[in-house]
Amino acid sequence: MKLNDERLIKIVPSDRQVMLQMTEFYAFFHFTVNTFTGTEWGYGTESPEIFNPDQMDAYQWVQAVKAAGMKGAILTCKHHDGFCLWPSKYTKHSVKYSPYENGKGDIVKEVANACKKAGLKFGIYLSPWDRNQKTYGQGKPYDDYFVSQLIELLTGYGDIFSVWFDGACGEGPNGKKQVYDWQRYYDTVRKYMPNACISVSGPDVRWCGNEAGDTRTSEWSVVPAALSFPERVAAFSQHSDDPSFRQRIISSTEEDLGSRERLAQEQHGIWYPAEVDVSIRPGWFYHPEEDDKVRSLENLMDIYEKSVGGNATLLLNIPPMPKGLLHKEDVKRLKELGLEIQKRYGRNLAEQSEIVVKGVNEWMAVHGIQTDDYDTYYHGNGPKAEFKISWNSPQKISAVILKENILKSQRIEAFEILSINHGKLKKIYQGTTVGYKKIARFPQIETDTLVIQIVDSRIEPTLSFIGIYEL
Template sequence: MRKITISGFWLFLLLLSACNQRANTYFEKKLTYPNILTSDQKVKLAAYVVPTQQQYEWQQLELTAFIHFGINTFTGREWGDGSESPALFNPTDFDADQWVSSLQEAGFKMIILTAKHHDGFCLWPTRTTTHSVASSPWRNGQGDVVRAVKEACDRHEMKFGLYLSPWDRNAESYGNSPQYNALFVEQLTELLTNYGEVHEVWFDGANGEGPSGKVQEYDWTRFYHVIDSLQPNAVKAIMGDDVRWVGNENGLGRETEWSVTPLQPSISEATLIENKKLEISPTADDLGSRDLIERSQSIYWYPSEVDVSIRPGWFYHPEEDHQVKSLASLVDIYFQSVGMNSVLLLNIPPDTRGRLHEADVERLRQFGSYIEKTFDNEKLIDGDIPWRARSGASREYNVIPDQTINTVMLQEDIRKGQRVEKFIVEGFINNQWVQLTEGTTIGYKRLLRFGNASPSKLRVTINDTRDIGNIKKVGAYFAAALEADIKEDQLTDK
């Protein structure tokens, strides 16, 4: 399998060849179309855009955790204004190992820490400002939250990522674009140099006024270069070009979620113009349809990350201790994120002690147990056999005898692109095929729930695909009913 980057006349010849034969040529992360291609050729070539190795490994994580912790934890605010005294930051029982172990036991594979939020307070002893832990009473000014969390992640073999807010409401240079960009690059360099391997760098899109009353113009190209130079294996998220925001903070993915999309991160006038011309943004319902691809000049492998908090707020507030999301809500979010070709980034905010609150930890434990119990109990006998599926093709799978199911999983081998546009799943019940569910895109993983059924076989039909679909796995499971679930009649194959 070849992955290439090429341009000009030779690209045109290669594209034309790929459109007219079964090619093993793939286009990693980005493809720019020659103007001469037809609409059908453009759609077909979209099937050959694939993730980078970093993007593929990121997608496999499935469950990642956001940790919002900082000066806001001690002021009760969500967005600080930068005037807060560092003396307020003083966790009484800080325990990064408790964070990591609680999350790991629940199945999470990476932690992303808010090293600096919009208030500008830095959780590491930076040389760029006194607005940091070094000016706090915590550990007599000798503490370093970033280091403590990174070392805990290393001890537990958990991946580590960093959120660094470009918006800084404390920095005097904010609004003086060259001066502040230099400060931000210095902060980014400190974080990516002094703490070992970083797997994800998360840039928020919030951009307001600083102390000067001016809005900053960020040098995204320069920021990207720093990351690529210092942490080449890290993915750049949200305002980065490796991972995109799903478009809401409610834990909701799209029913049709394409990782191949014409959408670009809005980091320059050129990308803003192109996105506007196509009438797309991270919040749009349609990010990858045939119509969009036909009208686009370039397409990208740009997968979705779903961020949502386990509580109403992103930072800890004691009055929300009884408002932790229910298990049923978290399971719904899992199906609507991981189950819709996305990675879930669930926020769990530490409290003023510097610990995850007991209510959050208990809910995480319940969530991890539910997911493990559901998906470790495979009901299909032969769902792991790879399948190259043309449009209209069907394949039957044997269900373990006398098993009840209400959930199916389909996966494409996204290393060969995302291709399936529509599929149905049927069960053989009482000597006839009964439709159980249907869907559009699959991508890395698609999960669908339906009423309890006890079929002897499943049949999957790939109705439409942009080229031969590479089905990696089909699975069937029983997901136990939760309080918020609507009970449905059970179908039995007798």
Template sequence: MPTLTKQAKTGRVLPPKPFGPVPTQRQLRWHEMEFYGFLHFTVNTFTDKEWGYGDESEAVFNPTDFDANQIVKAAKEAGMKGLILTAKHHDGFCLWPSQYTEHSVKKSPWRNGKSDVVKEISEACRRHGLRFGVYLSPWDRNHADYAHPKYLTYYRNQLRELLTNYGDIFTVWFDGANGGDGFYGGAKEKRNIDNTIYYDWENTRKIVRELMPMAVMFSDAGPDMRWVGNERGIAGDPCWATLNAANRYPGGTSDGLNSGERPGTDWIPAECDVSIRPGWFYHAKEDARVKTPAQLLDIYYQSVGRGADLNLNLPPDRRGQIHENDIASLRDFRRILDATFAKDLARGAKLTASNTRGAAKQFAPKNLLDQKRDTYWATDDNVTTPELVIDLGKPTTFNVVSLREYLPLGQRIDAFALDRWQDGRWVEFAKGTSIGNRRLVRGDYITTAKVRLRITQATVCPALSEIGLYAEPGLPKH
């Protein structure tokens, strides 16, 4: 079967053609983050609720020792690359002094109504090198006009405020909870909306594209990344980055969200959102129920390790700080991750591939070990199930294998397998399906001098940008 690997006139080896949907630049920037955090903080923090009714007095919001630096430092030390703040949750209380409502921090006794949580968190993020994002609940149980056309103008005005007054915004997070009972300016009734048309999402999203072109938008339906379908932080296996977006909308069906859809019409990868505590907002009764480092590690490997991004919620307490128990768990979690990925045991190994695209250096297997996302190993167009051998030169012990595809060319690999050299023959120790942004294969410790990667199914030639071997701390001595 002929290939189109070389350009006829010049003999230059051409890169593979993209396959299926591919990520935008804003999505690629988001993929590189991998791990960031949520900050659920509002009147609910002080009423001990998860969802406020909308009738809460502004006087309720009164943190005793708010410290944006403490919050952001806790996130940074955990390895997070950004933070998303609930600027307005379903209760309608605004953490910034919006000019469009009095139901905000400007009517709170906190610092005599002169402060702005959004401003302080966004500035602290910039100081500490983290990106900043906003959650703006479409549902508003406080506003008198909710479920009427006038509310959409109010909502869009607030969206513009957040996207013009607080610097770069990396994401706008649109929740799928829409409609129900609420205060609604004193009406105290149940209001339902048709969430397929009420928010006029096409034009609402245009505001984000206009004011913050690199911001990714989250919802059940994307358009940039999708909900993973649960609040446990667990991606499916497989978890494809593609989805069929037609007829999907925020608050719509969850079918296909956990695993993605292949083939899919749109690149809408998964975000795994989960709280470090049972609840999304701080509750003192949950101080002893913070997820352990081991639980956080399991979530990490089942989210980031399945090609998704992890959004871990850290709810500030009534002081306006991250609780000590949360910080202690995060530090141990980070310590173990750092120790695991500090050394790639495959660095310096000899790589031998069954095929290299056009026999060209630019597509050689050595690219897999250079720790660069923009270089990759590829094969000729007609070679879709190649093999790669990693010769470590000596017996080496590991229990984590890291793989990445070169995302600008799409998600190309359908299935793979990993073998170890044992007693003069190859023995399979793992296999999987989707790779995408990252696949972390975590298992029992293995000691071997050679590892083989087999691409067992692909419609087109693979383009792989990374392979790495790692050992979690506490490995047995040999």
């Protein structure tokens, strides 16, 4: 049976997927021996002796990303070089054999504890590709090794909100590539940390398709089931240290993943939301020559509004320096970002307004959609709906935030925002998907009445939140 509207709205997120979408914006910390060698991809031959962040301050990292409004952080516990930031008992290629804290240090513990102290969620990145491990490419022996390290991380560092796998896969010492036992990896996460999302090469969250911060105009969470196959993700992942890959943008052939027209020929769909991962600098690891290449506030705000405000989550990488601190320019920019987000979206003009929805014969008051939760929400009677927001005096408006109740799936296919001036309607914004959150930006207008029209949706639309802002 092909997917139709009635089947599509039955596809809803798991509790862990809702948790991640509500986290919205979180940090990536890329830190390993690469930080000391100046490379992006290590070779696995680096001596642990080079790893010695003598001013290590995980709390400085966490306070900096918290200032930006982030709600969590993911640490590269082991990158492709195989160097472990925790004292793994399964390898000598780890912090245990480094000068840091005389071999008694544990970077994973420090970051996990700093996150907990600051009230942020903590996540782990564990590269499936290990260029140091001799069993890589031998099948089960390597899977045993990888799962053993995964269990160490899942059982030793408290709650974990995200387990991040990429699809990197190279040749082992025997010239063979490892065929990853993905299902075994997933089962291990589910056993030891059942509430954690398994991201990118995993069943819970999909990669947006690039590392440049580029986003789709219409981002769907309900997509063809085949998109979750980890081999497919691996096929499109980066296979060499090629800087041009980080600037790749989405091609038009990948633009539509979930419209009803796209899904009409599919038999199986899944809830599989997108994550946008991007670095604050050109590289993912720290390089001093990039100190003057930190992304501008304007660029970061644009990425934030198009990702978090485009039905995706945003994973922003901030690479620590060899001394174990974030650079002052990165810290400064993160603070600016947090202040700008609060400045733009801290005051909801809809809270001082009356919101009504057009019924069959009259306008009816809508209650609860000025509050950002799923306890109260609007549920329509047909595929269209029209809301009117009014004030006693004209308001300056530059943005509208809309949120569906994703517990009821993603339904809205098209919407419009209009203003009323001197009794005439004027269209100021036209959009497609809404999903978890849509930030609609437009040139500032001044009006005492705003109209939001849902012009197409799957069966009946839902709307859990309306926010209106002067930027």
